[in-house]
Amino acid sequence: MSAPTEEIRTAEARPAPPPPGAGDRKSLRRATHVFRPRRVLPATIVAIVLAVVAGLVALEVIGGLFGSPPGLLPVERLSALGRETRWNDSLPFAVCGLAVLLGLLLVFLALKPGRPRAVVLASADPQVVMGIESAGMSRHLARAAESVPGVSSAQVAVSARRVRVVASSSxxxxxxxxxxxRTAVSERVDELAPMAGRPNVRVTVRRRQD
Known part of the structure; x- marks a missing residue:
């Protein structure tokens, strides 16, 4: 069981001027696009569903041409439903509306990929794209905080605009x-040189009670 802690002091850094090479919006967008994760899972699911449906339809069509449909799909029932349904009925509107919403959702997922898992770092060469994973940056900054005399442990949470440090001391x-x-962590952030500039560094020190 870990020892209880008591929060006693908090410090927050003011944003510093961006490091050399930072602040280039075009390079930042390009690097962010490179490190942005793709929508692999939704694309895989859609591809599998379309492949299965296309395969079933192909089997039904081929089987029907040879006079022995496999019966994997309710073709007769769907045919009867198509003959009996009018264009001004509610069913066609509902199906079309659902198809439109599903299509818009897929387009949104394709154009708006997931959040980047890496922090983009500045580079003197605009053709060079560098980055560090958020988890790796958190560990890196935690070691910087723990290097301060009197700090027994530290936890760091990193986001695009903020670095949150919780340090424990006995x-x-x-x-x-x-x-x-704060100074130690800020210096380590400056060494990494995030392209978007130094995030706001907020430090909370908790006193361990043995």
């Missing part, structure tokens, strides 16, 4: 420790 007097941690 010291009785932790005055100024939050600023030291």
């Amino acid at each position: 010291l009785r007097d932790t005055v100024g420790l939050d600023e030291q941690v």
Whole structure:
């Protein structure tokens, strides 16, 4: 069981000027597009569903041409439904509306991929794209916070605009420790040089009670 902690001090950094090479919107968009994960799972599901439906239809058509349809699809029932249904009935409108919504959803998923899993880093060469995974950056900054004397452990959460650091210390007097941690983490962020500029660094120091 971990020892109880008491939150005693919080420090928040002001955004610093962007590092050299940062702030280039065109390069940032290009790099973000490179590191943005693709919608592999939805695309795979749609491809499998379409392949299965196309295969079933092909089997029914081929079987019907040879006079022995496999009966995998309710062809007769669908044919009767098509003959009996009028264009001004509610069923065609509902089916068409559902198809349109499904198509718009697929288009949205295709044009709006998932959130990037990497932080884009600045580069002097616009043709060079660099990045570090958010989890790796969190561990990297946590080690920087733990290098400060008096800090026993640290947890870091990284987002595009903010770095949240929670440091634990067993010291009785932790005055100024939050600023030291903030400085150490900010310097490590500057070394990485995020293309979007230094995120807002917020530090909370908790005193461990043994």
